[in-house]
Amino acid sequence: xxxxxxxxxxxxxxxxxxxxxxxxxxxxxxxxxxxxxxxxxxxxxxxxxxxxxxxxxxxxxxxxxxxxxxxxxxxxxxxxxxxxxxxxxxxxxxxxxxxxxxxxxxxxxxxxxxxxxxxxxxxxxxxxxxxxxxxxxxxxxxxxxxxxxxxxxxxxxxxxxxxxxxxxxxxxxxxxxxxxxxxxxxxxxxxxxxxxxxxxxxxxxxxxxxxxxxxxxxxxxxxxxxxxxxxxxxxxxxxxxxxxxxxxxxxxxxxxxxxxxxxxxxxxxxxxxxxxxxxxxxxxxxxxxxxxxxxxxxxxxxxxxxxxxxxxxxxxxxxxxxxxxxxxxxxxxxxxxxxxxxxxxxxxxxxxxxxxxxxxxxxxxxxxxxxxxxxxxxxxxxxxxxxxxxxxxxxxxxxxxxxxxxxxxxxxxxxxxxxxxxxxxxxxxxxxxxxxxxxxxxxxxxxxxxxxxxxxxxxxxxxxxxxxxxxxxxxxxxxxxxxxxxxxxxxxxxxxxxxxxxxxxxxxxxxxxxxxxxxxxxxxxxxxxxxxxxxxxxxxxxxxxxxxxxxxxxxxxxxxxxxxxxxxxxxxxxxxxxxxxxxxxxxxxxxxxxxxxxxxxxxxxxxxxxxxxxxxxxxxxxxxxxxxxxxxxxxxxxxxxxxxxxxxxxxxxxxxxxxxxxxxxxxxxxxxxxxxxxxxxxxxxxxxxxxxxxxxxxxxxxxxxxxxxxxxxxxxxxxxxxxxxxxxxxxxxxxxxxxxxxxxxxxxxxxxxxxxxxxxxxxxxxxxxxxxxxxxxxxxxxxxxxxxxxxxxxxxxxxxxxxxxxxxxxxxxxxxxxxxxxxxxxxxxxxxxxxxxxxxxxxxxxxxxxxxxxxxxxxxxxxxxxxxxxxxxxxxxxxxxxxxxxxxxxxxxxxxxxxxxxxxxxxxxxxxxxxxxxxxxxxx
Numbered sequence: 001x002x003x004x005x006x007x008x009x010x011x012x013x014x015x016x017x018x019x020x021x022x023x024x025x026x027x028x029x030x031x032x033x034x035x036x037x038x039x040x041x042x043x044x045x046x047x048x049x050x051x052x053x054x055x056x057x058x059x060x061x062x063x064x065x066x067x068x069x070x071x072x073x074x075x076x077x078x079x080x081x082x083x084x085x086x087x088x089x090x091x092x093x094x095x096x097x098x099x100x101x102x103x104x105x106x107x108x109x110x111x112x113x114x115x116x117x118x119x120x121x122x123x124x125x126x127x128x129x130x131x132x133x134x135x136x137x138x139x140x141x142x143x144x145x146x147x148x149x150x151x152x153x154x155x156x157x158x159x160x161x162x163x164x165x166x167x168x169x170x171x172x173x174x175x176x177x178x179x180x181x182x183x184x185x186x187x188x189x190x191x192x193x194x195x196x197x198x199x200x201x202x203x204x205x206x207x208x209x210x211x212x213x214x215x216x217x218x219x220x221x222x223x224x225x226x227x228x229x230x231x232x233x234x235x236x237x238x239x240x241x242x243x244x245x246x247x248x249x250x251x252x253x254x255x256x257x258x259x260x261x262x263x264x265x266x267x268x269x270x271x272x273x274x275x276x277x278x279x280x281x282x283x284x285x286x287x288x289x290x291x292x293x294x295x296x297x298x299x300x301x302x303x304x305x306x307x308x309x310x311x312x313x314x315x316x317x318x319x320x321x322x323x324x325x326x327x328x329x330x331x332x333x334x335x336x337x338x339x340x341x342x343x344x345x346x347x348x349x350x351x352x353x354x355x356x357x358x359x360x361x362x363x364x365x366x367x368x369x370x371x372x373x374x375x376x377x378x379x380x381x382x383x384x385x386x387x388x389x390x391x392x393x394x395x396x397x398x399x400x401x402x403x404x405x406x407x408x409x410x411x412x413x414x415x416x417x418x419x420x421x422x423x424x425x426x427x428x429x430x431x432x433x434x435x436x437x438x439x440x441x442x443x444x445x446x447x448x449x450x451x452x453x454x455x456x457x458x459x460x461x462x463x464x465x466x467x468x469x470x471x472x473x474x475x476x477x478x479x480x481x482x483x484x485x486x487x488x489x490x491x492x493x494x495x496x497x498x499x500x501x502x503x504x505x506x507x508x509x510x511x512x513x514x515x516x517x518x519x520x521x522x523x524x525x526x527x528x529x530x531x532x533x534x535x536x537x538x539x540x541x542x543x544x545x546x547x548x549x550x551x552x553x554x555x556x557x558x559x560x561x562x563x564x565x566x567x568x569x570x571x572x573x574x575x576x577x578x579x580x581x582x583x584x585x586x587x588x589x590x591x592x593x594x595x596x597x598x599x600x601x602x603x604x605x606x607x608x609x610x611x612x613x614x615x616x617x618x619x620x621x622x623x624x625x626x627x628x629x630x631x632x633x634x635x636x637x638x639x640x641x642x643x644x645x646x647x648x649x650x651x652x653x654x655x656x657x658x659x660x661x662x663x664x665x666x667x668x669x670x671x672x673x674x675x676x677x678x679x680x681x682x683x684x685x686x687x688x689x690x691x692x693x694x695x696x697x698x699x700x701x702x703x704x705x706x707x708x709x710x711x712x713x714x715x716x717x718x719x720x721x722x723x724x725x726x727x728x729x730x731x732x733x734x735x736x737x738x739x740x741x742x743x744x745x746x747x748x749x750x751x752x753x754x755x756x757x758x759x760x761x762x763x764x765x766x767x768x769x770x771x772x773x774x775x776x777x778x779x780x781x782x783x784x785x786x787x788x789x790x791x792x793x794x795x796x797x798x799x800x801x802x803x804x805x806x807x808x809x810x811x812x813x814x815x816x817x818x819x820x821x822x823x824x825x826x827x828x829x830x831x832x833x834x835x836x837x838x839x840x841x842x843x844x845x846x847x848x849x850x851x852x853x854x855x856x857x858x859x860x861x862x863x864x865x866x867x868x869x870x871x872x873x874x875x876x877x878x879x880x881x882x883x884x885x886x887x888x889x890x891x892x893x894x895x896x897x898x899x900x901x902x903x904x905x906x907x908x909x910x911x912x913x914x915x916x917x918x919x920x921x922x923x924x
Contacts (some may be wrong), residue, residue, distance in 0.1 A: 006154070006274075009154030010151045012286065013151030015288065017148070020147060023143070027111060027118060031118065032118055033118075037120060040229075044229060048109050048113055050581060051200060055196055055584075055585060059098070070090050075776070086698065089181075096152065096156065097186040097189075100148050100152045102245065104244045104247075105242065105244040108141035108145070111137050111141060112137060112235075112454065115133055116232075116451050117458055119133045119455035120464070120472065127305070128299070128300050131310070134475060135298050135444065137451045138449075138451060141443055142444035143292070145247055146288050149251045149252050149255070153256070156182055157176075160179060161175050166807050179256060183252045183256045186245075187249040195242075195591050195677065197234075198673070198676050201234025201677075202676050203546030204580045206551075206672055207230075207550025209669050211551055212228070216565070226572060227576045229577060230550070232453075235453050243447065244443070250687065254433050254435075254436045255281055258426070259277045260501070262280070265338050265339065271333060279430065283325075283326055283430075283434060284433060284439075286322065286437070287437030290317075290325065291439075291444070308373075308478050308482075311448075315365075322434070338350070350427065350430055353422040354433075356422065357432055357433070357434035360415035360435060363407075363411045364412075365488060367404070367407050372637075374477055374642050378635055381396055382397050382636065386660040390663045394666070397636045401633075404631035408627050415431060416428060429496070435496065436493050442489055481634070487626070487630040487675070488630065494623070494686055498686045501691060502616070505615070505690065508694065510608070520610045522613065524606065524614040526617060527602075528615060531598065531622075532618065538587075538590050538591045539677045540673045540674075542584075543672070546579065553579055557575075591681070599689050600692065600696060604696070607700060615693055619686045622683070622685055626680070629682070632675070633673075634675050635671070636675075637668050637672075637675065639664050639668070643664055747873045754921060755787070755788040755791070756787045756920060756921045763916055763918050765780045766915075767780070767912065768912045769897070778807055778809075781801070783831060785800055785917075796838070796839050797835070797852050797854070824859065833856075834852075847870070849869075849871070851869075852866065852891070856895060869890060871889055872889060882923075884921060888917070889917040892912060
C-alpha cells in the first residue's frame with residue numbers, strides 16, 4: 001500500500017478534472033438569456049478564441065524550436081568530466097508542459113465565455129444566483145488548472161521512473177531532471193500567455209475608457225463603444241486564460257522545486273526512500289479535494305449579504321482543512337529525522353514549515369485586501385486626492401502601491417527565516433507547496449471576478465434594468481479585490497519557490513555560495529535588479545502603443561460612422577479586436593525573450609556564480625515590483641469604482657461624470673497595465689529565469705566551486721589536486737600528499753576470505769565514450785559473478801554482463817548498438833564477461849590501490865584487460881533471518897572498441913568502463 005501512494009497523485013488530479021467536468025456541465029445548462037445577450041456573448045467568445053488561435057500559432061513555433069534544443073542537450077551526458085543525468089525525453093516533457101499550460105488557459109477561457117452571459121441572466125433574478133453561476137465558472141477553471149498540474153506531474157514522474165528504471169541509483173535523479181522540462185514548458189507558455197493576454201486586455205480597456213468614458217461620456221461597457229467587445233474579450237484572454245496558464249506554471253514550479261531538493265535527502269522509509277519527493281505532490285493533490293469542499297461554503301442568503309465574506313469562508317476553510325490533513329500525511333510518510341546538506345530536522349518541523357507557508361499566504365492575502373478593497377483607508381486616500389485633480393490621484397496611487405510592499409516583504413522575510421529554521425531549504429520549498437496546495441480555490445475566487453466583469457458588460461450592452469448592473473458591479477468590485485489578493489498570493493509563493501529553485505541550482509551547479517564581494521557577481525546582482533524594470537517598461541509601453549491605436553480607431557468610428565451615438569448604426573467591433581490581437585502577439589516577444597535568453601547568456605559566458613547573482617537581483621526586484629504594481633493598480637481601480645455608488649469628499653457627495661471621478665478614471669487607466677500586465681508577470685519572470693537556470697545548471701557546473709564558478713580563468717592562484725577514495729573526496733596540494741592520503745585510507749583486501757557472490761541488483765557497469773564533441777554514457781546490468789581471491793583453480797574475480805540490458809537513454813541509439821552486427825549484436829552475443837586470474841597491488845600513483853588482470857570477452861572475442869579497483873570495506877547485514885558479510889568494490893578500465901569488432905559511428909576508439917560491485921558471503 002505505502003509504495004502505491006505514488007499512484008494516488010494522478011488519481012487525485014483525475015478526481016479534480018471529473019468534478020470540473022460536472023460543474024462545467026452545470027454552467028452550460030443555465031439560462032443564457034435572450035437573443036441579444038447571446039449575440040453579444042458570441043462576439044466575446046469568438047474574439048477570445050481568435051486571439052488564442054493566433055497566440056498558439058506563434059507559440060507552437062517557439063515550442064518546436066525549444067524542444068529541439070532540449071532534445072540535443074539531453075544527449076550530452078558529461079561536461080568537463082561531470083556526469084549529467086538527463087535524456088532527450090526532456091523535450092517531450094517540455095512539449096507536454098506547454099500543451100497542458102495552454103490547455104489550462106483554454107479551459108478557463110471556454111467556461112468564462114459561457115458563464116459570463118449566464119451570470120448576467122442569473123443577476124436578473126438575484127445576487128445569490130449570480131454569485132453561484134460566476135463562482136462555479138471560476139471553480140471549473142481552478143479545478144482544471146490544479147487537476148491538470150497534479151495529473152501531469154504525477155503521471156509523468158511515474159512514467160519516467162519506469163522508463164529510467166535500468167539506471168539503478170540514478171533513476172530518480174534522471175526522472176526529476178527530465179521532469180524539469182515539464183515545468184519549463186509550463187512557465188514558458190505562462191509568461192507569453194500572461195504578457196500577451198495582459199497587453200490585449202489593457203490596450204482595449206484603456207482605449208475604451210479614454211474615448212468612451214472620458215471623451216464621449218458614455219458608460220464603460222456601452223454597446224455604442226467600438227472597443228467594448230475587445231475590452232470584454234480582454235477580460236477572458238488576459239484575466240482568465242492568461243491567469244490560468246500563469247497559476248498552472250506557478251503550481252508546477254512550486255511542487256517541482258520541493259521535489260528537486262527532496263531528492264537530495266537520503267532517508268529510510270516505507271516509500272522506497274522517496275517520501276520527501278512524493279510529499280509535495282500528495283499534499284497538493286489533497287488540496288484539490290479540500291478546495292472542492294471549500295466551494296460548498298461560498299454562498300449568500302440575500303441581496304444584503306457580504307460576498308467577500310462568503311468567498312473568505314470558502315478560502316479559509318480549504319486552507320484549514322489542508323493544514324490539518326498535512327499533519328497526518330507528514331507523520332505517515334516521513335521518517336523521524338531528515339538531513340539536507342548538513343541541516344538536520346524532524347518531520348514535525350516539516351509540518352511547522354507547511355503551517356508557516358499557509359500563514360504567510362493568509363497574511364499576504366489580508367494585507368493585499370486591505371490596500372485594494374473599497375472602503376479601506378488606502379483606497380479612501382486616493383479618492384480624497386482625486387478631488388484636487390488627475391496628478392494628485394496618480395501621486396496617491398503610487399504612494400499606496402509603494403507602501404503596500406512593506407508588510408508583505410517583512411512577512412516574506414519572516415516566513416523564509418522561520419521555514420528555514422524549522423526544516424532548512426526543504427522547509428522553504430515545502431512552505432511554498434503548502435501555500436499553493438489550495439490553488440484550485442484561490443483560482444476559483446480569482447477567476448469569478450472577470451466573469452462578473454463580463455456579465456456587467458453584457459448587462460450594460462443589453463440595456464438591462466439598473467438593478468442587474470448593480471448586482472454584477474457588486475460582484476465585480478469584490479472580484480477586483482480577490483484578483484489583487486490572488487496576485488499577492490502568487491507573488492509570495494513565487495518568492496519562496498524561487499528561493500527553493502535557487503538552492504537547487506546552487507547544488508547542481510557545484511557552487512557553495514554567491515559571494516557579492518566578487519566584482520562580476522556584484523555586477524550580475526545589479527543587472528538582475530534591472531531586469532524587472534525593463535520587463536515592466538516593455539509591457540507598459542506595449543499597452544500604451546496598442547492603446548493609442550485603439551483610441552485612434554474608436555475616434556475614427558465615432559467620426560466616420562453616423563448614427564452610432566443614436567443606436568442607429570452598429571460599431572465595427574471586429575476592427576478593435578484585430579488591433580488588440582495583432583499588438584499583443586507582436587509586443588509579447590521581447591519581454592519573453594529577455595526572460596528566456598538572459599540566464600543562458602550569463603550562465604554560459606560568465607559562469608554559475610554570476611548567474612546566481614543575477615537570479616538574486618531578479619528575485620528581490622521582481623517581488624517588490626510585482627507587489628507594488630498589482631496593489632497600486634487594484635487600489636486605483638476600486639477608487640474609480642467607488643464613485644459609482646457615490647463618495648463623500650470634504651462633506652460633499654460626488655458621483656460618476658464629476659471632476660474627481662474623471663481624475664479617478666485617469667488613475668485607473670494608469671493602473672490597468674500595472675495590475676493586469678506587468679505586475680502579475682513578475683512572479684512568472686522570476687520563476688521562469690530560475691527554472692531556465694536550473695535546466696542549464698549541469699552544463700555550466702564547476703567541479704571545484706570558488707573562483708572557477710566566477711568567470712575568472714586568470715584568478716586561479718594555487719593548483720589544487722582532488723582525489724576520491726572510497727566515496728570520500730580529499731583535497732591536497734601535491735602528488736605526494738595525495739599518495740599519503742590514499743595509503744592511509746585504502747582498505748586491505750587481505751581481510752577477504754572465501755567466496756563472495758556478486759549481487760547484480762546492487763552492482764552496475766557504466767561506460768563512457770567520446771562522440772564528436774560530447775560524451776555518450778550508458779549502463780549495462782550485471783548478471784552474475786563472484787569474488788574469491790584465494791581461488792587457485794580458476795578466476796579470482798568473475799563478472800558476467802547482460803548485454804540485452806544496455807541503455808544510453810536514447811531508444812534509437814540503443815536499437816543501433818544492440819541490433820547491428822557491427823556493434824554489439826546482442827541477439828547473438830547476449831553476455832560479456834571479465835575473468836581476473838591475478839590480483840596485485842597498484843604501484844603507480846592514482847586513486848586505485850589494486851589491479852585485477854585477466855581477460856575481457858565481448859562478442860566472443862577475448863582480449864587482455866586490467867581493471868583498477870579499490871576495496872571499500874565490508875559490513876555485516878541481516879536478511880530474512882540470515883547474516884551476510886557485504887563487501888563493496890569500485891573500479892574502472894579502459895578498452896579499445898576496435899579490439900572487439902565494434903565500430904565507432906563518429907565515436908573515439910577508447911571506451912571508459914566504471915564498475916561498482918556489491919558481493920555477499922553468508923555467515924554460517
